[in-house]
Amino acid sequence: MRYLTIALALLLALPACSGPKQSAAARPETIRRLLPEEFAEMTRDTNTLVVNVQPTPAGDIPGTRFNLSGERAFESLRVVQPDMTRPIALYCEQGKLSDTLAAQLARAGYSSVCVLRGGYRAWIDQGLPFRLRDNQE
Numbered sequence: 001m002r003y004l005t006i007a008l009a010l011l012l013a014l015p016a017c018s019g020p021k022q023s024a025a026a027r028p029e030t031i032r033r034l035l036p037e038e039f040a041e042m043t044r045d046t047n048t049l050v051v052n053v054q055p056t057p058a059g060d061i062p063g064t065r066f067n068l069s070g071e072r073a074f075e076s077l078r079v080v081q082p083d084m085t086r087p088i089a090l091y092c093e094q095g096k097l098s099d100t101l102a103a104q105l106a107r108a109g110y111s112s113v114c115v116l117r118g119g120y121r122a123w124i125d126q127g128l129p130f131r132l133r134d135n136q137e
Helices: 002-017 036-044 073-080 096-108 119-125
Strands: 032-034 049-052 064-067 088-091 113-116
Touching: 032 036, 036 088, 036 113, 036 119, 073 096, 088 096, 088 119, 096 113, 113 119
Parallel strands: 032 113, 049 064, 049 088, 088 113
Antiparallel strands: none
């Protein structure tokens, strides 16, 4: 019985001894949520990868390079952008989908992720330039 107690104590202690773990909640703090004017400044940098994550986008913000949406958006973005230090700017209709994708990227180790606060609607409301899509595709 004594050995069983010692074995259980050791098993319970193992996770604590395996070294410091970064909590999943800590990484998403690296996500910057930018106001439309701040996001516009970020997208002017040609090194920033601007991604529209709207499922059926009506339009795009200038500088948008990709439209990735759905369940495979995370995997697709990791293939398109393997450099985890390159700035990535995400936006969607209202900000919810881009927040979700940004959190996944941050947990995966991407260090420079930003999201348009309020989404594409906030961008339009601020009177910033956009490009309408031809929905005939």
